[in-house]
Structure formats: C-alpha cells, structure tokens
Amino acid sequence: MNKILILLTLAIVAAIIFFVPPIKGLGDLAKIIFFHVPTAWVSVIAFFVSAFYAAKFLRTFNFSFDKLSARAARLGFIFVLLSTISGAIFSKLTWGAYWNWDPRQTTIFVLILIYGAYLTLRAAVSDEKTRAKVSAVYSLLSVLTVPFLVFIIPRMYFSLHPSPVLNSAGRVEMDSIVLIVLIAAVVDATLIFVQLMRREIS
Amino acid sequence: MKLFNSRFEQIAAIVRKDFLIGLRRRATFAAMMMFALTAVASLSLSTGGIFVEEKFLAALLWVVIFFAASAGISGTFDDEAQAGTLPTLKLYADAQAILFGKMIYVFLSLAALTIFILPIFLILFDVAVEKIFLLLMTILLGLIGIAAAGTLTAALTTSATVKGGLFPILLFPITLPIFLPAIRLTEISFAGGVFDISLIVVVAVFDLILITAASILFDYL
Amino acid sequence: MIVFDDVSLSFGRHELFKNLSLNLHSGKVIGITGANGSGKSTFLKLAGKIIRPDSGAVNFPTDKKLAAVAPEMKIYDNLTAEENLFFFAKLRGQTLTAEKIFELGERVGLDMKTFGNVRAENFSTGMRQRLKFAILLSVDADIWLLDEPTANLDDDGREKFFSEIQAAKSDKIILLATNDKAEENICDEIIQLPL
Numbered sequence: 001m002n003k004i005l006i007l008l009t010l011a012i013v014a015a016i017i018f019f020v021p022p023i024k025g026l027g028d029l030a031k032i033i034f035f036h037v038p039t040a041w042v043s044v045i046a047f048f049v050s051a052f053y054a055a056k057f058l059r060t061f062n063f064s065f066d067k068l069s070a071r072a073a074r075l076g077f078i079f080v081l082l083s084t085i086s087g088a089i090f091s092k093l094t095w096g097a098y099w100n101w102d103p104r105q106t107t108i109f110v111l112i113l114i115y116g117a118y119l120t121l122r123a124a125v126s127d128e129k130t131r132a133k134v135s136a137v138y139s140l141l142s143v144l145t146v147p148f149l150v151f152i153i154p155r156m157y158f159s160l161h162p163s164p165v166l167n168s169a170g171r172v173e174m175d176s177i178v179l180i181v182l183i184a185a186v187v188d189a190t191l192i193f194v195q196l197m198r199r200e201i202s
Numbered sequence: 203m204k205l206f207n208s209r210f211e212q213i214a215a216i217v218r219k220d221f222l223i224g225l226r227r228r229a230t231f232a233a234m235m236m237f238a239l240t241a242v243a244s245l246s247l248s249t250g251g252i253f254v255e256e257k258f259l260a261a262l263l264w265v266v267i268f269f270a271a272s273a274g275i276s277g278t279f280d281d282e283a284q285a286g287t288l289p290t291l292k293l294y295a296d297a298q299a300i301l302f303g304k305m306i307y308v309f310l311s312l313a314a315l316t317i318f319i320l321p322i323f324l325i326l327f328d329v330a331v332e333k334i335f336l337l338l339m340t341i342l343l344g345l346i347g348i349a350a351a352g353t354l355t356a357a358l359t360t361s362a363t364v365k366g367g368l369f370p371i372l373l374f375p376i377t378l379p380i381f382l383p384a385i386r387l388t389e390i391s392f393a394g395g396v397f398d399i400s401l402i403v404v405v406a407v408f409d410l411i412l413i414t415a416a417s418i419l420f421d422y423l
Numbered sequence: 424m425i426v427f428d429d430v431s432l433s434f435g436r437h438e439l440f441k442n443l444s445l446n447l448h449s450g451k452v453i454g455i456t457g458a459n460g461s462g463k464s465t466f467l468k469l470a471g472k473i474i475r476p477d478s479g480a481v482n483f484p485t486d487k488k489l490a491a492v493a494p495e496m497k498i499y500d501n502l503t504a505e506e507n508l509f510f511f512a513k514l515r516g517q518t519l520t521a522e523k524i525f526e527l528g529e530r531v532g533l534d535m536k537t538f539g540n541v542r543a544e545n546f547s548t549g550m551r552q553r554l555k556f557a558i559l560l561s562v563d564a565d566i567w568l569l570d571e572p573t574a575n576l577d578d579d580g581r582e583k584f585f586s587e588i589q590a591a592k593s594d595k596i597i598l599l600a601t602n603d604k605a606e607e608n609i610c611d612e613i614i615q616l617p618l
Contacts, residue, residue, distance in 0.1 A: 058422045061475070114375040121372060124362035128435075134358045137419045141354065141376050144415055148379035148408050155398065156382055208516040215513040223501045226542075286497030293473065293491055294514040294562065 002195055008188050015181050030093050032086045037182060038189030039083035043111060046076030046193060050118075051143040054136035066132035068197065069139060070122060075196055077115040079189075084108055103153045110149055114142045212295050216303025217310070224311065230281070231311065234274030238319040241266045246326040259327055260388035264344070264381055266323070269370065270315055271348055275308045276369035278356035288360075301353065301420045305413075308356075309349035316341055332394035340387040343405045347380040348373075350412040357423055379408045424448055425470050425566070425596060429479035432469065439465055442479070443618055449565070452592050454607050455600040457616030463600035464493065466616065467568045470598055483566065483596075488515070490564035492555045492572045500544035504528075504535065504554050507543060508561055515562045527557045532583050548575045556584060560591075567597045573606060585609050 016034045053069035056062075087105065088098040099105060121138055125131040224231055245262055254262075282288040291300060320341070324331065331337055355373045362368055383401035390397040425447040432440045439462040447453055447470065455463045468474045469481055471489050498507050505524055512519045519527075528535035533553040543551060552575045559567065569588075573581045588597060588609060601607055 110375055110378055117372045117375055120368065121358065121362070124359075124364040124368050126363045127361065130361040133423060134361055137354070137422060138358055138372065140419060141351070141415060144411055145376055145379050148404060149382075152379055152382050152401070152404055155401070156386060211516060212514050215510055219499070219502070219506075219510050222506065223499065226501045285500065286495060287499055289473075289493075290491075290496040290498065290511075291514075293471075293489055293496065294511050299514075 005188070005191055005195055008184075009192070012181065012185050012188050016185070020178055020181055021175070030090065033090050034182060034185050036083055036086040036090055038185045039079045039086065040108065041186050042189045042193045043076050043080035043083050043108070045190065046072045046079060047111060047115070047146075048143065049197070050076060051139045054139035057132060057136045058140075063128075063132060066136065069136060071197060073115055073118050073139070075193060077112075077119060079193070080108060080111050080115055084112060103156075106153050107149060110145075114145075118142065209296065209299055212299035213303045213306065216291075216295065216299060217307050220304070220307040221310075224307075230274060230277060231314075234270050234311070234315055235318055237273045238266055238270035238315060239322065241269065242319060242323050242326060249327075254327060256329075256393040257385075257389045259329060259392060260385045262327075263320075263323055263388060264385050266319065267312075267316065267344075268348070268374070268377075268381070270319070271312055271352060272370040272373060274311060274315060275349075275352045276356055276359065276365075278304050278308055278353060279360040280356065280365070283360050297421055298417060301357075301416060304356075305349050305353040305416070308353050309345060312345045312349055316345065329392055331391060333391040336387060336397065337391035339402065340384050340391065340405070343402065343409055344380050344384040347405065347409040347412055348377055350409065350416050351376050351380075354412075354416040354420060357420065376412075380405055425481065425483045427469070427479070427481055430469060430476040430481060431478045432465065432474075432476045440469070440476070440618065444479075445614075445618075447596055447598065449596045450593055451611040452588060452597045452599055452609055454610030454613040455598060455616065456602065456607060456613055459602075461616040463602075463616060464495075464570050466614075467491075467493070467570055467598055467600050471566065471568050487565040488563060489566050489568060490559050490562050491568040491570070492552075492559050493568065493570035494574070496555070498543050498551060498554055498558070501542060503540050503542050504533065504546075504557075505539040507554060508557055511558045512561045517561070517563065519561060523561075527561050530560060530583065530587065531557045532580055533557060549577060549580060552576055553580060556580075556587075560587060565595055567591070567595055569597065569599045571601055571603065571606075572599065573603065581605065 012034075016031055020031060020034070050069045050072035053065045053072060057065035057069060084105075087108065091100070091102075091105070092098045118135060118138055122131055122135050125134055245266075279288060282291060295303075323329070352373055355369060355376070358372065359365060359368050383405050387397060387401055387405075427443050427445045427447075430440055430443040431438075455466050457463055465474070469476060471491065472481055472483075499510070502510065508524055508527065509519050524539065525535045528539070531553045533550060538546075538550070543554060546554065552572075556572070559569075567588075573584050576584060585605075588599075591597070592611075599606060599610060601610075607613065
C-alpha cells in the first residue's frame with residue numbers, strides 16, 4: 001500500500017476524531033457516518049467498474065480483464081458489507097432500528113445480493129474460460145437492473161434516510177468542516193479502491 | 203424476409219420439440235406444478251382462518267411463482283447438456299433461434315403453471331379480485347420478464363459444476379425490477395384503489411430490455 | 424476452404440496447438456490421426472468454429488454449413504427416429520417427406536417402416552449411430568466433421584457409411600478423426616497430430 005495513502009487515511013481518521021464536532025444528541029459513535037458514506041460510494045463504483053471490465057472482456061477475450069472484473073466485484077462485496085453494517089449502526093442511533101427497508105437500505109441490500117450471486121457463480125464454474133464468459137454476461141445483465149431499481153424503489157418504500165450531501169434543491173446543508181472531511185474521506189476510500197485494484201495478482 | 207422465415211421456422215421447430223419432450227418426460231412439468239401446489243397448500247394450511255392482508259397475499263403469490271418457476275426452468279439448457287443433445291442442437295440451429303425457441307417454451311410453461319395455480323391460490327385464500335384485468339396484465343408482463351431473464355440464467359448455470367440452488371440465487375436480483383412493481387400491482391388488483399400506471403410501464407420496458415440483453419449476451423456464451 | 428491462421432489453444436497448462444497455420448480443401452476426405460489426447464476431436468471443433476482458439480483464428484465462408492457425427496453429439500432419446508430426422512432437417516429449413524425419411528433409412532440400413540415410430544431410447548448403440556448417420560445425410564452441409572463415425576457399426580453399416588462418404592466428398596470438406604485402420608484407408612490425406 002502506498003505510504004501517502006496511509007498518511008492521508010490516518011489524517012482523515014484524526015480529523016474525524018478530533019476536529020469534527022459531535023453530532024447533536026447522537027454521541028461519538030454517530031461519526032461512523034464518515035465510514036458509511038465512503039464505503040457505500042466505493043461499493044457502487046466497484047459495481048460499475050466490474051461491469052465495465054466485463055464488457056471489455058467480452059469484446060476482447062483478454063483474460064486479464066476478467067481478472068480485473070472479478071477483483072472489482074470481490075472488493076465491492078467487502079465494501080458493501082462494511083457499508084451495510086456501518087449504515088445499520090447509524091440507523092440504530094438515529095432512528096432506533098437497525099433495519100427498516102428504507103429505499104437506500106433496500107438498494108444496498110440488492111447490491112449485496114448481486115455481488116453474492118456473481119461470486120457464487122464464479123465459485124460454481126470450474127472451467128476457467130467458461131467462468132470468465134459466464135460471469136461477464138451475468139455482470140452486464142445485473143447492471144441493467146440498477147436504473148430500474150433507482151426508479152422503482154423510492155416509489156415503493158417510505159424514506160427516513162437523510163438527503164444526499166447534495167440534495168435535489170442543490171443546497172448543501174452541512175457544516176463546512178464536516179463537508180470537507182466527508183469529501184476527503186470519500187476521495188480517500190476511492191483511492192484505496194484504486195490502489196487495491198492495481199496491486200499485482202499474487 | 204427469407205432469413206426471417208427460416209429463423210421463425212427454426213424457433214417453431216424448437217418450441218414444438220421441447221413440448222413433445224416435456225410432455226413425454228413429464229417430470230419437469232409435474233415437479234413445477236406440484237411445487238407450486240405444495241407451497242400454496244402449506245401457506246394456506248398454516249394461515250387457515252386468519253385474515254391475511256392483501257399486501258402479504260400478493261407477495262406470497264409472486265414468491266410461489268418465482269420458486270416454482272425456478273424449479274421448472276432451471277434445467278432449460280441443463281437437461282439437454284446432461285442428455286448430450288445440446289452440442290447437436292447448437293451445431294444445427296442458430297444461437298438466436300435456440301434462445302428464442304427456449305424463451306417461448308419457458309414462457310408457455312410458466313403460463314401453464316399460472317393457469318393451474320392462480321385459481322387454486324385465489325380459492326384457498328378466499329381472495330376477491332377487484333381488478334381482474336390488472337391482475338392478468340401484471341402476471342403476463344411478469345412472466346415475460348421471468349422467461350427472458352430465466353432463459354439466459356439457465357444458459358449461464360449449465361456450465362456450473364455446483365448447481366444446487368444456484369439458479370434462484372442468480373435469477374432473483376435481476377428480476378427484482380419485475381417483482382417489486384408486480385407485487386404492488388397485484389396487491390391493488392386484490393384490494394382495489396388507484397394505481398401508479400408508471401409501474402406497469404416500468405415492467406414492460408424492463409421486459410423489453412431483458413429480451414434485448416438476453417439476445418445480445420447469448421451470442422457470447 | 425477452411426483456413427487456420429496462427430491458431431493456439433491450450434487446456435490449463437497443456438498446450439494442444441501452437442501457432443498452427445494450415446488450409447483444408449474440399450473434394451477430399453482428410454483424416455486426423457494421433458494418439459489419445461493428441462487433440463483430434465478438438466481439431467474438429469476448432470475447424471467447425473465450435474470452440475474458439477486462445478489466439479489466432481479459424482475462417483471459412485459464412486455461407487458454408489456444418490454437419491457432424493461425433494460421440495458427444497447425441498440425438499433426442501425421447502423423440503422417435505422420424506421425429507429426430509424431421510427436427511434436425513427443419514432446423515436447416517428443409518421439410519422431410521415420409522418417402523425421403525424412408526429413403527434415408529434405406530441408405531443407412533435402418534428400416535423406417537419398423538423403427539421410424541420407435542423412440543431412440545429403445546435403440547442399440549449401433550442403431551443410434553445409424554440414425555446419426557441418416558441425420559448427417561439429410562441436412563444440407565458443406566463441411567462434415569466426423570469423429571470416429573463407424574466405431575459402433577457392424578460391417579454392413581461401415582460399408583454403407585464409407586460409400587456415402589466417397590459419393591459425397593466431391594463438393595465437401597470432410598474431416599475424419601480416427602484411430603481405426605479401415606477409416607484411415609478411405610482418407611485421401613492424413614494429418615498426423617501433434618503438429
């Protein structure tokens with residue numbers, strides 16, 4: 001792992017602990033939001049990266065793209081689990097329940113199912129060449145559901161989730177220090193993902 | 203035009219062949235029907251006498267259809283692979299004709315399943331359907347999508363060495379954009395009330411996208 | 424003509440073909456021989472574009488059609504002999520009449536009056552082979568891929584097969600993977616694997 005990245009991560013962790021004011025009435029544990037948002041972001045990014053390499057594989061039949069697609073999915077799966085757990089903890093602190101099928105919880109749960117299905121499929125096919133083709137096809141098929149779920153789910157489930165950082169009104173409703181740290185954390189998580197993607201296949 | 207005709211003849215030949223074999227072997231049909239019947243009976247027995255909300259009933263209906271469909275269509279390609287006829291079929295027929303022939307066959311067997319299980323479901327749970335047309339429309343659109351996604355998924359799982367349970371695991375996430383609106387629309391068809399027409403449009407558009415995607419992706423397998 | 428252009432293929436660590444370039448011409452029966460595991464069947468599959476090489480390419484004109492007899496290409500057990508023949512011909516846009524089916528049966532030595540309505544699951548291995556052979560003769564094809572085609576046939580069946588091959592070869596590319604002396608003898612050219 002890149003040394004600068006480690007320093008950046010440590011700096012952000014320190015900023016979260018020491019500089020960010022405690023969230024009113026929620027206590028210090030609520031700062032887990034600084035972990036939740038970046039991991040959720042990366043798990044979505046990884047999903048599209050995996051599908052992107054799947055498409056590249058099918059066009060070229062170059063097996064290194066299959067390896068990248070698989071790695072993005074494995075990382076995405078880890079990130080989506082971290083994000084779901086941290087989100088559930090935050091949910092318990094703010095709304096009193098770990099889980100309530102909020103639209104975003106539903107969406108992230110679907111993402112877990114898709115990642116899980118993809119990795120199960122990879123484990124279930126033993127022939128290397130077939131596995132590459134079959135999992136690329138599944139990856140592209142599953143990516144098609146995303147725009148539909150984004151459209152459908154908010155129509156079906158009532159939401160308690162706070163608006164995204166940039167809400168539909170285009171206003172930013174956060175302390176500037178909170179916002180800066182949050183953006184830094186998202187960038188940092190993305191860089192960690194990129195770094196893990198680039199690591200040599202051992 | 204000639205190309206279109208010969209493609210159509212190939213598709214018709216494959217559907218006809220699958221029906222002949224399906225009727226002669228019966229095991230797949232029988233398993234699918236009995237699975238649905240067992241599921242509905244066990245749910246009905248265990249909730250006997252209690253009032254069950256329409257929302258819950260609608261979800262139950264689609265859960266039964268989903269798992270019965272999984273039992274029925276997961277072997278769409280695998281049965282032929284096991285029998286050793288898949289390589290022969292692939293040699294003599296165009297890939298697209300195989301895909302669409304199988305897809306139509308899957309759709310027709312799911313339609314048969316629904317014709318069988320829906321009346322039983324409605325009677326056992328004592329459902330008074332308020333909007334029968336909406337219900338039939340929802341089921342029709344839902345089955346088209348399941349057939350399209352299910353056929354491609356069945357092609358994916360054929361090459362898997364570990365198969366137990368794999369098919370529903372793969373099928374469920376990619377058919378969620380069908381199930382979520384379908385369950386809501388089914389609930390409204392049971393209970394009455396206004397419904398969001400955009401939910402029907404979403405399912406129809408997603409059906410088209412699944413069919414197109416299946417057609418494009420099948421060539422890579 | 425089938426053109427192999429710099430074809431390489433391996434299974435895991437086992438390299439079967441490396442930078443293979445060759446042309447296969449029509450009008451001849453080309454035998455593919457070699458020890459078990461030398462890749463005879465794989466060679467046929469590559470030639471028919473049934474499998475894709477790791478690198479390089481196999482080409483033949485897109486309007487050329489394939490037909491094959493191979494151990495792993497089974498017929499439908501739940502269909503009768505007639506239904507099998509009718510189905511595969513239909514896939515190639517041909518509609519077989521009862522007379523045509525009877526005539527095909529004569530050519531391969533399978534009496535369609537007796538066995539036409541019998542499901543293939545009741546057939547012996549040799550009879551199945553004859554039925555596969557009838558399917559091969561029934562469909563329009565420019566390329567024949569034959570993998571040990573007479574392995575389960577008696578002398579009568581073999582003779583019929585060999586004479587049909589000789590009669591058909593003038594306008595076809597016929598590839599015959601074999602380890603059998605009698606089958607090798609009808610080949611006009613032999614490709615010995617490994618290359």
